[in-house]
Amino acid sequence: MSSQPLPHSLPQKNINTHLIEIKDYFKIAISVDCVIFGFDENELKILLIKSDLDQFRGKWSLLGDIVRTDEDPDDAAYRVLLTRTGIQDLYLEQVQAFGKPGRHPAGRVVTIAYYSLINIRHSILKNLDNELHWHPVKKIKQMAFDHKEIVDACYARLREKLKDHPVGFNLLPRKFSLRELQNLYEAILAVKLDRRNFRKKIMSMGLLIDLHEMEDDVPHRPAKLYKFNEDAFQKQENSYLGIDD
Amino acid sequence: MSSQPLPHSLPQKNINTHLIEIKDYFKIAISVDCVIFGFDENELKILLIKSDLDQFRGKWSLLGDIVRTDEDPDDAAYRVLLTRTGIQDLYLEQVQAFGKPGRHPAGRVVTIAYYSLINIRHSILKNLDNELHWHPVKKIKQMAFDHKEIVDACYARLREKLKDHPVGFNLLPRKFSLRELQNLYEAILAVKLDRRNFRKKIMSMGLLIDLHEMEDDVPHRPAKLYKFNEDAFQKQENSYLGIDD
Numbered sequence A, B: 001m002s003s004q005p006l007p008h009s010l011p012q013k014n015i016n017t018h019l020i021e022i023k024d025y026f027k028i029a030i031s032v033d034c035v036i037f038g039f040d041e042n043e044l045k046i047l048l049i050k051s052d053l054d055q056f057r058g059k060w061s062l063l064g065d066i067v068r069t070d071e072d073p074d075d076a077a078y079r080v081l082l083t084r085t086g087i088q089d090l091y092l093e094q095v096q097a098f099g100k101p102g103r104h105p106a107g108r109v110v111t112i113a114y115y116s117l118i119n120i121r122h123s124i125l126k127n128l129d130n131e132l133h134w135h136p137v138k139k140i141k142q143m144a145f146d147h148k149e150i151v152d153a154c155y156a157r158l159r160e161k162l163k164d165h166p167v168g169f170n171l172l173p174r175k176f177s178l179r180e181l182q183n184l185y186e187a188i189l190a191v192k193l194d195r196r197n198f199r200k201k202i203m204s205m206g207l208l209i210d211l212h213e214m215e216d217d218v219p220h221r222p223a224k225l226y227k228f229n230e231d232a233f234q235k236q237e238n239s240y241l242g243i244d245d
Helices: A071-087 A124-129 A147-164 A169-172 A178-189 A197-202 A230-238 B073-085 B123-127 B147-164 B167-171 B178-189 B193-204 B230-237
Strands: A031-042 A041-049 A063-066 A092-096 A111-117 A132-136 A210-213 A225-229 B031-040 B042-048 B064-065 B093-099 B111-116 B132-136 B207-213 B224-228
Touching: A031 A147, A031 A169, A031 B207, A041 A063, A041 A178, A063 A071, A063 B031, A092 A147, A092 B093, A111 A169, A124 B073, A147 A169, A147 A178, A147 B147, A169 A178, A178 A197, A178 A225, B031 B073, B031 B147, B031 B167, B042 B064, B042 B178, B064 B073, B073 B093, B073 B111, B093 B147, B111 B147, B111 B167, B123 B224, B147 B167, B147 B178, B167 B178, B178 B193, B178 B224
Parallel strands: A031 A111, B031 B111
Antiparallel strands: A031 A041, A031 A063, A041 A132, A092 A111, A210 A225, B031 B042, B031 B064, B042 B132, B093 B111, B207 B224
């Protein structure tokens, strides 16, 4: 198209189009890091482990591991989750890759971050290794490596998703009250919400099923219990949210 | 917490918590691949380049490259964009890392995919290297490597974002008609939309500024021109989309 080649139009040798000395580049390690959210005592928490590495002694770290030679990173993330918590039927969403040179003291390690939402009262978690602790997200200041940056990115992704998807339901027990649901939204979004408006909005989303049961064993006046309406949610996902109704 | 250690509670040596023989793992190369969307002739298109690698001769490939030794992957993505198209003031969003073993014939290469939205009529693009071509997304069947899978993931991310964010505006000229905007939504969502409903919805979003100008040089009846209302959009982003109004 151009008679005088501009710098950006010179043929570029790269790995997609031409053979290059790619063997010079196989020098990076890949890891996965899992940001595992739970909801407890009206606080959003993350499951962390203490780091024993010299540079980060005493600092908290995410659950993660190196990706093995013939392992897909997604599989590594599920492996970490299973090995550390015993849980396997959980969805891990890949969020972002963090590859700044120097992020890991041992050398060039690019990590892929995933997040998951756990019901903190899941029976399997009662047998958690005592090296692991749940930490309130808002109380996390310093962490090993760049894990605080990773937590921030995954937390932002969760807040973003919550605006349009009822992801929060995964953090609650199967049956929950509107108060619990509002506490959850407030914990994730880090804002106080007006009770009447919240209930109106949530009910209008059509994603709750009234179980015609009341809470029991609570210190306050028992409230109605609801559960998540998966079918209604699926139907909504398949429409273009207002554009074609 | 448990007197009998369960498999998942055995102390696990991994790179976050203990020193391991990490040097055995520095064997992977990292690349970036850019899915660059443009909108032309009422079709959503992607900028591709022909692959010359033996295995993929004649197949189309994404614009991408190896990440250099001391380079952040995000910087590599911008470098690829600048070197190939001359464009630098463009936002690249990281979408996903693809790390299946065997995805690249030259060895273990984990690639990080980004997407961007370009106004195809951007003046700089007039000088595009003639190795590069715009391809309608729906006509792309086979590509080099796993690039079709990467395109699918980025296209899904674009459709997802479009539901709640006016990302489409980046693909249009600064001034556009409602017809052009609807054509764009239809191209991205791959559906036909009802004209009256679309206009009602779009106007109700409050994100358009009526320029009080008409199209010119068009084969049909000239329509009104609008532009994107950035300020209104920012205000909306800062509210929780209905939860706290």
